[in-house]
Amino acid sequence: MSTTVEPARVPGFWAIARRPRWIAALLLALGVAAGFAALGQWQLERSLESTVADERDTETPVPLESVAEPQQVMTTDASGRLVSVSGEWMPGDDLIVTGRLSGDEPSGAAGEPGDWVIRHFVTEGGASLAVAAGYGPVGAGIPQLPVGEADLTGRYVPSESPQLSDFEAGERTAIAVAE
Template structure:
């Protein structure tokens, strides 16, 4: 077997097999690095408030980095554009959100979840108070920037005007004087709350630390392929040796009979 392996033909084949195996091993190493990189926790200073204009721009999507970031924004409240959002959980209790229309100094609109109430009457009382005595003048808003939610179809057996999601695409249809101005496809959870409402729970966003198991599976596959390349060379050498032995035995048998 060893004599067969050291023949120039099979030495060259071995070098080729080792080259292929090395390439497969490198691909496996690359896939493993990708899996590890995807599991690396990237620390974000989400609790250090940044200007809204530096975190996101209106009329565009919301990046993953921006989601959950504490922001500040200078602007004014748009009176009369308060909206009731139902079935919102706060501290494990279902209740209601009051959402207002905020306009930044750059004239961009964004929805702001002002606070939570345990019952509809309390939330509607706050809405009435905000509309009767509108907050005028510039303010500096501080809160957590979150991706806008997708609108839901109303319950066919319930109130057709009930809103359960903070969906900017739906809210702009309810804002009285909104035409076609710039608007954020996100909303802000106010860090404070007006009288009559509780501050909305807005925890620090969780960081995904899971590994990419698909990349790990691919890495294992490449290692198996590398081993198979060497095994295939071994099988070819063994088959060649067995054929030579069979040919030698056949030739010997013929010579004996003659």
């Protein structure tokens, strides 16, 4: 005679989950998660408390020579400041930078794509500046621009990185003094 052996019964998920050891493991995991959440909140609060606002005045124009020197690295104090400078436009050394957005135009055209006109300006001290002198619709070309001596006031910003795609496409999309 043969006897059949009944297969061992495997307990289900909930039968295992109700065991005291697994309930304790769940409570421990929830406690650790709550602890890390509290520590994350504490860390965020501490970082916001220690934040110091930059109090430098960037909206009052200062002479360019007081914040920057030719052929020197742009400092944090100079970046983004309104500066004034006197000098002369160099005719024939103008270029178009494509793929730009307009600023706050009186016409309400803020944010529309277009081209910037970049001009060569030489200061009274002999330093050269690349100046964004105008904005126009895409493909409009270089408009008739003033020549000779001028007094300028504008925002002094760092150069952008040269783009390899500019060389390949035959147009400029970055204002890079390295080019």
